[in-house]
Amino acid sequence: MSKEPIPASAYDMDHAEEAEERRTLAILVDNEPGVLGRVVGLFSARGYNIESLTVAEVDRGKHRSRITIVTTGTAHMLEQIEAQVLRLVPVAAVIDITKSKRGxxxxxxxxxxxxxxxxxxxxxxxxxxxxxxxxxxxxxxxxxxxxxxxxxxxxxxxxxxxxxxxxxxxxxxxxxxxxxxxx
Amino acid sequence: MDTHTLTDTQTTKRTMTGAEIVVTALKEQGVDTMFGYPGGAVLPIYDALYSEDSIRHILVRHEQGAGHAAEGYARSTGKCGVALVTSGPGATNMVTPITDAMMDSIPMVVITGQVPSHLIGTDAFQECDTVGITRCCAKHNYLVTDVDDLAHTIHEAFLIATSGRPGPVVIDIPKDVQFATGPYIGKEGVYKPTYQPKTEPSDHAIRDALDMMAAARRPVFYTGGGVINSGPEASKLLRELQAATGFPVTSTLMGLGAFPAGHEDWLGMVGMHGAYEANNAMHDCDLMICIGARFDDRVTGKVSAFSPGSRKIHIDIDPSSINKIIRVDVPVVADCKAALQALLGGWKRRKLAKPDIEDWKEQIAKWKAVDCFSYPPNNGAIRPQYAVERLYELTKDRDTYISTEVGQHQMWAAQHYHFEEPNRWMTSGGLGTMGYGLPAAVGIQAAHPGSLVIDIAGEASVQMVMQEVSTAVQHKLPIKVFILNNEWMGMVRQWQELLHGERYSHSYSESLPDFVKLAEAYGAKGIQCSDPAELDAKILEMIDHDGPVIFDCLVEKAENCLPMIPSGAPHNEMILGKISGDEIGEDGRRMV
CATH class of the missing domain: 3.30.70.1150 (ACT-like. Chain A, domain 2)
Known part of the structure; x- marks a missing residue:
């Protein structure tokens, strides 16, 4: 067994000791070509988990789609996920259904x-x-x-x-x- | 365009070809210069540019050059850089500059040609999935499949590239869309409902920040590229806020110039190769005011030991930057200019006095006295630090812009060339792109024809983009490429010395070209210097030459770039003098 190395830089930020939570996020997006790719690509590029994913247009007039993603991560990671997803240009809103406790x-x-x-x-x-x-x-x-x-x-x-x-x-x-x- | 079409604009929508829409939209966006390389899938746009006098097109030698030139243009002017390339290889060659612009938040619009719509997906000649490839490295991208959407898309692209946290936006236009005719719409009223960056700070965040600042005893301003991106007004406000508070200032690599290097409260650059006083101040401060910087790993060093005793205020226009690496006490999501304005306004309104930080300044003076950037005198050969220092002394009173490649020379430039104004320093910070500096210099010179533009280069980096000297010659851009030639990939060599038992695996360049002859072959001037005594005269000869120059400055080969925070170490464990090789533990060895 190799000894656990001490986290030494941002590369090594280790949140393993922090508890992972499961969250359901509703992401409202403009239904334009490639939008699902942007969201999914962001998750894989930044090493976030996707446990399940559903997507469909929910407002034809406004071309709005709703993506529901179930993800897991530490509190810090979940905060980042929300901020990073919101950064995508066609994303109108991210709703943390789990956190709202009314989901x-x-x-x-x-x-x-x-x-x-x-x-x-x-x-x-x-x-x-x-x-x-x-x-x-x-x-x-x-x-x-x-x-x-x-x-x-x-x-x-x-x-x-x-x-x-x-x-x-x-x-x-x-x-x-x-x-x-x-x- | 026919003049009679233009006179119709008041009454009817103008109809024109997609290619004409592109050119008209660029003109409406105020584009005066663009960088590009033609090819099959952009020929209609090039045809529309043929008779266009108000846009200067700089023909590069490789598409990557067009991207970096657009970045240099953007960074030195504050305007949006524009590049135009063809499909397939044209687009893939742009991936590096697009990623570079993304990492350093440079506003850039890249127009790529695409194979005709009906051929998309057939593996057509020079086809690639440009939007797929650039999705993860651009701020946003578009494939325009209908000419009716083209004008709107271009205006939206400029809006997105230049607002909020700036970045590169790619517009992929199939060839048939360039030929098709459609309506032109102006930029007025173009907006994207889902894209509404927050630029004004919240009152309570400013109030909390001011409370902390007024009570600080060991404060430090830690500023970054965001201050530069926010425009010259932000740099001016930073100086005013500093004058009001008296706090010392350090900056990231990207933020150099926002605060004058000649100021007594300037600490120098922070980070891995930053100043001893800056890093120690960051480590020991009780209040860190981060303005437009993002706690990059080159800055923080060991995260768990980063500035352990301080409270932190973080001003950033991008909410995802906040609490990404370092937890902060007061997040301020806003444009730097707006936040600085609010802080300065609040400081004056509340009539806050300069806190008593004399003890802190005394401590800083002790760190400064270490003189961390000192180096031994030339010993026969020119020391690279000396070369940069002389270059600075001989050009500081001129209207000078500096770009760099990536590596040791870049760090020596950051340490020994000093900036008083923003937008004068262009370097690849986030991505660390060797080959950035020469094409960036092309872009800077195109934007500032009468200024002195110098690419401080390494002989390894510059060979990645050497062909762009030909661009400079063709377009009469008198850039100066000042190569610190040590025949090694210097930073790689340094790390191999420190971390890999002096096993210099593939970091020495055999068969380097004769840079003087190479310059002459391109129709530029070549100057070589190896003698410290001749350096000044030759630098002046370079400056005085009215045309592009390649300056081959032969320097001490095995010089290391110091001081240095070894990977995995905290700020207060800088290596100052000679490196013995055992400072870096097993943990550090695994770092980048």
Whole structure:
């Protein structure tokens, strides 16, 4: 084991001892070509994490898109992420949904489960508990559509695993803040 | 353009080709000089420039030269630099200057040609994904796919390049868009809703800053390139604020000239090769007032030991610079000029007295007495420090602009050439681009035809862009390239001596050209000097020559650039005299 070196310059700033937090950021951008590339490129260039990412135009008239990014980092890093993203010319606003404590987060998943007999019945029973809808079925498979917090979907896929889970497609986290105001 | 088209402007929208829109928009933006290199994908724009007398186009020899020349032009005038290059290799050759301008916050608009729209994505001849390549190294960029958007895009590009924290903006224009006809719209009313940089400081931040300043006992102003970028007015306000407070001033490499080097409270440059008094003042101060600087690693040294006992005020127009490296107590997000104005106004309004900092000044005087930039006398060969010192003495009373390449000579220039005014010192600070200085000098000279423009160079750096001497000759730009020739990549050699057991791996240049003959081959004048006794006369000969000169100054080969904060060390552990080689520990060895 090599001994831990002492941080000696900005290159070596080590925040490992600081706790990492998970944050959901809503980024409102002008929907112009390459805008997603700018945001994503910034994350990779500066060594920030992306746990999930969703994007779509939300206001056609204003050409506004909403990018939702779930990221992790130390408090210092998260502060930098927000400032660096805001620096991009087409970015109108960055909203820290997690920090606002008024955020609602949802994710949608399509889950394919194949099986016969008892496991198939069990899968359907669990789906009902999770309020997942069956959107396609064959004699040997179901496709479930499930919406909820990411943890709920994790739980659901965990339970489906022994029952013949084939594949999962997830949207990533969407978010919005409670109350009457925008942003 | 036909005159009858121009008279129609009042009543109807002018319609013109994309190429004409480019030229018209540049003129409306006040562009008088641009730097470029033609090629297939920009021929329509070059055609529109053919009969255009109000824009001077400087033809470079390599696109990188156009970019650095535009940077030199911008930095020495405060205006936006403009470069025009073709698609593919033209654009990729611009990547270095674009990145350089980004790192040093230089306003620049780069127009690149692109293959016709219908060929984009087909791997066409001289096609490259210019917006993709420059996305991460430019402040912003555009691919203009519709001629109707072209005029607006160009005006928006200038707005973005020159406002907020300045930087390079790239406009990629496919050839068919240059041929297509569309409306011309003027720059009035062009704005970008998502881009609204904050320039005015908040009142409470200024109030907090003034409270701290009034109570300081060991204060220091730490100023940077932001003061220069903010315009000459900011430098003037800095001087007034300093006069009101009496605080000592240091500056980053990029900020030299904002505060006069001849002033008694000037500490010299801060950082790795900065002044002993500046670094010690930064380390021991109780209040650091950072104005338009960004706590770069060359400045901070060991972050965890950086100025441990001070409270810090940070004025920066870019909110992302604040708390990026060093935590500060009072962030002031604003343009330097506006912040300085508010500080000075508040200081006067509150009738604050100069704090008693006599003990601090005494301490600073002791550090100054160390005379950290002293060097041994010439011992046969010319010492590089001596060469810069003589150059300074013989040019200081003239209207002089200095650019540099990157390496030891750059640091010696920063240490031994002194600046009284802003915009006189052009160097590649953030990116550290060898080959910046010669083309930058071309750009500076184009902006200031009657001034003395000197590129203080190293023989290694300058060979990266040597061909631009030909540009200077063609355009009658009488730049002086003053090469401190030690036959080594001096800074690399120095680090190899200090950190790699004197194993000089590939840092010695065999077969250097005869720079005098090379100058003559280009149609310039060549001067060589190796004797300290002849140096003054030859420098004067260089200055007096009405045309470009390459001055080959043969200097002491193994001279090290000192003082130096070894990588990984704090400010108060500077190496002053000779380096023995064991000052730098294992941690420092891993640094850049």
């Amino acid at each position: 609602i987060e949802r994710e949608l998943a399509l889950v394919k489960v194949a099986g016969k007999g008892e496991p198939r019945v069990e899968a359907l029973r669990i789906a009902e508990i999770f309020r997942a809808r069956v959107i396609d079925t064959t004699n040997e498979s179901f496709i479930f559509e499930i919406t909820g917090a990411s943890e709920k979907i994790d739980q659901f896929t965990d339970l489906m695993e022994p029952l013949g889970l084939v594949e999962v497609s997830r949207t990533g986290v969407l978010s919005i803040r409670r109350g009457k105001d925008a942003g």
